[in-house]
Amino acid sequence: MERAVADAVAVLRTATDRDWDGTRAGRLEWSCRHTAEHIASDLIAYAGQLAGRAQHAYVPFEITLDEDAGNADVLDVIETTGALLAAAVRTAPPGVRAFHPYPFRSAGPEGFATMGIAEVLLHTHDIATGLGLSYEPPADLCEGVLTRIFPHVRPGETAWPTLLWATGRGELPGRAPVAEWRWNNTLVVPAERLTLEGVTPAAALDLSAGGDGGLRWVEGGPFTGTREAAGMITKAYLDGVHRPEWGMFALVRREDGRAVGAIGFHGAPDEDGRAEIGYDLAESARGRGYATEAVRALSAWALARDDVRALLATVERDNVPSQRVLARAGFVQVPDVDDLFAYELRP
Template identity: 50%
Template sequence: MSHAHEPAGPVTADDVRHAVRLAVATLRGAAEADWDARAGSLEWSCWETVEHLADDLFSYAAQFAPETPPLDDHVPFAWVRRKPDGPANVIFAERRLGPAGLLSVLEASGALLVAMVRTAPPDVRAFHVFGVADPEGFAAMGVVEILVHTHDVAEGLGLAWEPPADLCARVLTRLFPDAPAGTAPWPALLWSTGRAALPGRPRLTTWRWHGAPRPVGTP
């Protein structure tokens, strides 16, 4: 598989930290916007989508935190929905503190994933519905969640959002072996996650990533 500007090397804790910082800096530009607006093509509001993103990052960090991480299910937190069609989360933000508080929750959850990726032994494995993964896999999954959900929220809030090509390329290489070759990384990632069409490639209605660790010797 070949992507424009594709770099060598794994997805790292620094990539997660960088993605979180970029997302928060962008979303802070809409403090006065309607955060109950629909987030892009999702059924959730912008507020709910950021809560879901924070919950993803928290749960990814927690998934390989136990001494013996689970290989057949999630760590059994009690996920709940605050409304029938909302996301099922462990993490929620205090609404009275507004977007600033919500983004603080996002930063905190992101920092937990950064810390776990940085400190977990590389041979640890933990369950994810898209395949048992290693810390790098969870880092890559976290970055994808950040990039595409920030895209969703930015659409709902009327913000511009285009993450760095090298960051997109690293997660494409790690998680999406069938991503289109010869396409710029950000459009390729949007296509791979069912958010955009490409010339000759209709928008996907179902999609998944592949979180299994790279074979030994893969760059």
């Protein structure tokens, strides 16, 4: 966050003597001045949501600048509100989420930080375009925005043009112009002792490469199946077919914030409304009912949707513990699939 703000402010300070009020900000209907004030408003709003742990709506306040505040003063406010958001993110306890409407009604610290960075990058571009300034943010910041809150967007050759295209600010060869867009925060499904936290493409890439995906794991985690599933998510993202709500979820224990395993779908529901699930636990977390709890929670979420008519799970014939998990979660055995035991759950 601090780097995004510092780079943006450094560029815009070169033109504080210009008429920001009378200059349109790129393709926006707003003036450059209004757009700059909007950046500050969003940063403080995100900080307020996260610090106040708002759960059902935006905290009802807004920022107002002094009447005699000049363009340089507005940039001071952007630096200040950016620092406040960064502090709110750093000090937020693990697992904290607060209200944000798109698309699952909440976001965590990483989500609010990434949205803040996106506001800075994109609206600095708008202002710079209006003022005729040259601006291109660091590639890693652009890639971080794409892999965290644009998981549904197929990556392009370079991150900045892809982000501009994804937000209706540019063109990419072979892709239709974007007229409407929204970013996508991760889905979280609550369970009794666990929280099922959506895994972003950024986290999946790290997990598949042998990292921790930004999670604190119990001993022996993540297990092989989790890393393999992360590789599937990464491939789907790179191919442009990843749908976040039908991806992978980390199983995070509420008592200590440690990940014990993962669960997820093999893809979106097919034309018959059937989706397949899979799950995996670290060896040290087995035998405690975590898998059953996770399967029940994710199944309830899926079957409450209009586009899901059945859930399928396949298990190796000698994997008795997993067969028991599915039975306890209400699945019933159906004809085998590819020499694997198959189980199905319907509403």
